Ligand SMILES: O=C(O)CCC(=O)C(=O)O
């Protein structure tokens with residue numbers, strides 16, 4: 001099946017009554033839980049009193065909760081995080097204005113394949129994947145600052161650029177607090193985790209999932225883990241973010257909480273903690289009633305930063321045989337993902353049972 005044309009946006013396809021072929025997912029990948037069947041299973045952690053850094057202060061309690069959430073889920077929600085609500089509102093408003101523009105306007109910023117400079121994209125699935133994601137997005141490279149290419153930042157609506165810049169800066173400070181907690185959680189000095197990342201990089205992905213004519217046949221963003229260290233996600237009220245902590249046997253839909261940030265750990269945090277912290281296994285589903293928007297901020301180490309567990313407990317084996325660079329970790333992440341895609345395709349063609357497929361998937365490293 002040919003991947004969907006790169007030049008018609010899901011916003012435009014949303015006006016049709018049936019779903020285009022290139023967006024139809026495999027039976028096995030259908031969501032088990034509805035986009036609005038909300039769960040309160042993932043922890044909601046308040047950062048109020050984060051600065052009370054003394055024994056018995058709030059910071060100690062926050063640290064404990066964050067560490068527990070990282071160990072159990074790798075995903076949790078942050079409230080009272082101190083990010084200006086007006087900034088969040090403005091960013092959301094201008095984001096919606098951008099995606100409401102006609103296709104020609106959005107496509108002026110289309111990111112050309114292989115050129116990692118940011119811009120507008122449809123679906124953003126990998127070469128080798130037959131099924132497209134029901135989403136449009138804009139990718140902004142925000143840190144390091146010298147890597148910004150403002151010509152790739154849409155200039156409509158006019159205020160959007162400034163909002164993205166301010167939001168990126170706020171997310172950088174908040175992430176640094178989180179890195180301190182991860183570090184202490186691993187029994188290390190506050191600064192050790194961030195130091196190991198070198199020149200921290202950040203990119204923002206603004207996701208737009210238009211309402212979908214046949215949502216049960218489509219997916220907004222296929223199941224994945226992020227390669228990042230941490231990802232901070234702002235989602236609107238619609239719902240659609242789903243997570244699993246048992247390898248996909250059961251799923252939950254994260255309850256949207258106004259102005260909360262969903263924090264999920266990526267593969268980098270998983271390796272640095274030698275698997276003690278989980279890399280959140282998640283996906284985004286779509287619906288036929290409402291368009292959904294989410295803004296994901298990915299915090300990554302430098303490309304040449306060393307990836308190797310920071311602290312290996314006595315008697316424990318390292319998850320990595322030897323240190324690798326983040327670039328290499330990313331590469332392996334992509335190849336593993338493509339291998340999953342290949343096995344699922346084979347399973348479909350050769351009619352494997354779910355058990356057979358699960359066995360093959362569990363043999364991937
Ligand atoms: O839109 C969402 O809820 C999830 C987005 C996400 O997982 C990503 O951009 O990596």
Ligand SMILES: [Fe+2]
Nearest residue numbers: 224225226282
């Ligand atoms: Fe993600």
